[in-house]
Amino acid sequence: MPVQPRRAYESDAATATVRLSGVGFGYAATHRALRDVSLTLPAGSFHFLTGASGAGKSTLLKLLTLAEHPTVGTLHLFGEDATTATRRALPAFRRRMGVVFQDFRLLDHLSAFDNVALPLRLTGRKQADYAGDVEEMLDWVGLGDRMDDAPPSFSGGEKQRLAIARAVVTRPDLILADEPTGSVDAAMAERLLKLFQTLNRLGTTVLIASHDEALAERSGATVLRLEGGRLIGGAT
């Protein structure tokens, strides 16, 4: 992966990559998935988000990907208010982030190459310009020999690596990953963690939601913990 100059680590809340203030969210009036969550992810920081199933990890990631809007509170991304971002404004935010979904969300009718190339293609770049980057990324996640195969023929671990390759191929400012090591063995989990750490060293802000507390501890990253929709530790 070509090395780019590392960006300065920003701790100023105004220029933080992510800033949530008193955010709450409920799928129904009686059920609050998130309550009064306030946190700041400075540019270039690396955080793990842990918590039991139903604690609100995935919901928090949905808010950060702007798939949902906070019911209360404010959300700033890349220094801009995204609390009530309109659909027109979404692409500009989303093109600066790479997301690894728990259910991968790969396009089964496309090859591995075309799945990884998707975010590059959506920016309007020509295939000749990005083909090298995509092939390099697929090699890096160990799928270089399966570029032309479609996701249905992949194992769960392979799909996960493919989803990670797609999320990071644009070298985004922010990486959000929901259980990115959930379907891979320990060796691959370590390798993927190193990939995230490498990207972080290059200046990318990383937030990984995971059950794997041990991996979170080993990563040396700041660990945020959600319980019953409340952030109980590690918030900046």
Add this chain to the structure above:
Amino acid sequence: MIRRLLNARPSLLPRDAGGEAWLAGLIAVLCFLACLSAVGAVSADRAAHGWARELRSEATVQVRPRVGETGAEAAARAAQTLAGVEGVSEAEAMDRETAEALLRPWIGDAVLPDLPIPQLVTVRLDLTAPASAVTLGRALAEAGLDATVDDHSLWRGEVERSAGLITLLAAAAFLLTASAAGAAVAYATRAGMAAQSGVINTLSLNGASDGAIAGLYQARYGLLAAGAGAIGALVAMLLIAALRFLGGAEGVTPALPLAWSDLLILSPCPLLAGTVALVAARFTALARLKRGH
């Protein structure tokens, strides 16, 4: 690998072979019908204009003889007078045999010999600057002839109104067909988006704008409709060419004279079908995306 080397990129939308084949078939049939409507309108308009031109090129004068003058003498004098009027190419008194031949199909032979037949003069008018009924009437009056001029304007008006009505009906049929095609594409777009909601979510979360997603649907259905429109137009062209070949310049019926140039009218059909589908797909997709598809 070969595709990548050729720089060909697959569509970001999965194929729905069954639904698309159904839609293509429907659009091809609609385009075929629209083509027939268009050619029918042009043909009817051509027939009506032909008839109107013939009516405009002639006038009929009924002459009433004066005391001491026979009907044939009065008609001959009227023909002579009218032949000298500017805007008249030819004026000819109709003899009794010709007049009887015109009436025979309606009233038969039995009563014709006893029937008083009016004295008529057939006037052929100069098409570039035809003399008006008023001019003809004035010339006849100045010559001391008691006559009535019929310039066929009543019939001509009826024919032109009928042609206008047929053209309007054909235009309405064309608009209805285009609306039906647009509605079919809108329905297919909605069904496609419902079936592909996961794909649309993935595209959106990877940075695709609503316009880009709508663009995928407009390209897919626009191309599909253009292809289907080409097939419908081609079948209509073959049918019209066969009718023209069998019927000659007069067409199969004088009411619908066909010309080889009519085939050219059908050439924009694929473009029109593609445009209608493109617009319908884009607006449907954008509306659904706005509502959260």
